[in-house]
Amino acid sequence: MEDFADTALATTARMRGLFPATPLQRNDFLSDRFGADIWLKREDLSPVRSYKIRGAFNAMRKVRAEAPDQSLFVCASAGNHAQGVAFVCRHFGVQGVIFMPVTTPQQKIGKTRTFGGDNVEIRLIGDYFDDTLASAQAFCAEAGGHFLSPFDDDHVIEGQASVAVEILEDLETPPDILVLPVGGGGLSAGMTDYFREMSPQTEIIYVEPAGGTSLAAALRAGQPVTLPKIDSFVDGAAVARIGQKTFAVLKDVDPADVLSAPEDRICLTILEMLNIEGIVLEPAGALSINVLDDLAERVRGKTVVCVTSGGNFDFERLPEVKERAQRYSGVKKYFILRLPQRPGALRGFLDLLGPDDDISRFEYLKKSARNFGSVLIGIETSDAANFVGLFKRLDAADFVYQDITTDETLAQFLI
Known part of the structure; x- marks a missing residue:
C-alpha cells in the first residue's frame, strides 16, 4: 500500500497540469523584524488565490477515476x-x-x-x-451528484498536502518551524501528515482565529466538538467544528502548539502586509504571520515558513479592517462624554485635545437633558500614549466620560 508521502508526491505531480507551484518567498521585512529566516508560502497566488484548488482537484480526479460516469x-x-x-x-x-x-x-x-x-x-x-x-x-x-467536502475528506487532505511537498522541494534544508492556519483542518492535516513522515524534526505551530478555536476545543475534549458560537470575521478559517477525518490526524498535537489570533490584531497584520509589502491577504491568509509576535523568542535565529493561505480580500471591507486595527493598536478610541449644556462647554473640551488628536466621530446621543448631554466621540491620534495625557486632562477638568472602545455590546450598537 502506498504511504501518505508517496501519495502526496504523486498528487502534486499531477497538479502541475493544472497550475504551477505557488512561490515560496523569503520575506526580508519579517526576517529583519524577528531576527529569523522567514519564508512565506504564497497560496494567495494560486489561480483562485487560495489553496482550496488543490483539494478540490485531487478529490474530483479521484472520484472520476473510480466512477468515470460521474x-x-x-x-x-x-x-x-x-x-x-x-x-x-x-x-x-x-x-x-x-x-x-x-x-x-x-x-x-x-x-x-x-x-x-x-x-x-x-x-x-x-x-x-x-x-x-x-x-x-x-x-x-x-x-x-458527488458532494465535495471543503475539508473532511481523505482525497481533499491528500490534495492539500501538496503545499508541504512544494515547500520541501524548494528549500535546501527543511524549516525549523512551520506555521499553519487552521479552519476545518484539511490543510493542516495534510501538511502535518507529510511533514511527520518527511521532516519529523520540523516544529509545527497551528493558528486559529480567536473567534473559532475548534481545534483547541477538540484537543481539550479528545474529540471534535461544536463551538456554541463563532466570530465569522475570519471567514476562511472560522469553523464551528473541526472535521472528523482531519482531527484523526491532529489529535496528538500538543495543545501548547495551538495558538489563537485576535480578530482585531489580524486586521493590523492585513494592513501592515498591504502597506509595507504590497501583499493582499484575506483574514485567514494573515493568521500565520499574525502570531509571529507571540513566537518572537521561539523563532529567533530559526528558519520559519508561514503559509499565507488566501488572498481573496474584498476591499469593501478595508474601512472595517482599518477601524479594527486602529482600535487594537490603541490609536483610536471611542468614549461617551457627559457634556454640560452651557455656552463654551464644547470649546473647553476641544482645548484639552493634543496637537495630534483628531475627532473622527461626534454625535449627540441624548438631547432631552437640560443640564447635560451625552456625546459619542471618536478620536484618532498618532500614538496610543497620547490618550494617557488626554484622559488626565479630562479628569483634571472634571469631565465625566466612559471609554467604550473595548465594550463589545456598546460598540456593536453605537460604533
Missing part, C-alpha cells in the same frame, strides 16, 4: 472552496452546482461564476451556512 459535483461554500470547485469543474469539463448563502457578497459570487463559466450553476439558498449546507446535501442525494 459528471455532477455539488458543494456548499461562501468563499474559497466554491471558487476552487468552480475552477476544477471547468478543467475537467463536468457540471458543478454550488450552493451559497443568500448573504454572500456579490464579489464572491461573481468570482465563482467567472472561474466556473458554463460548467457551474450557483444557487443562493439560506441566510445561514447550515441551511445552505442542508439544501446542498439534499439536492446532491436527489440528483445523484
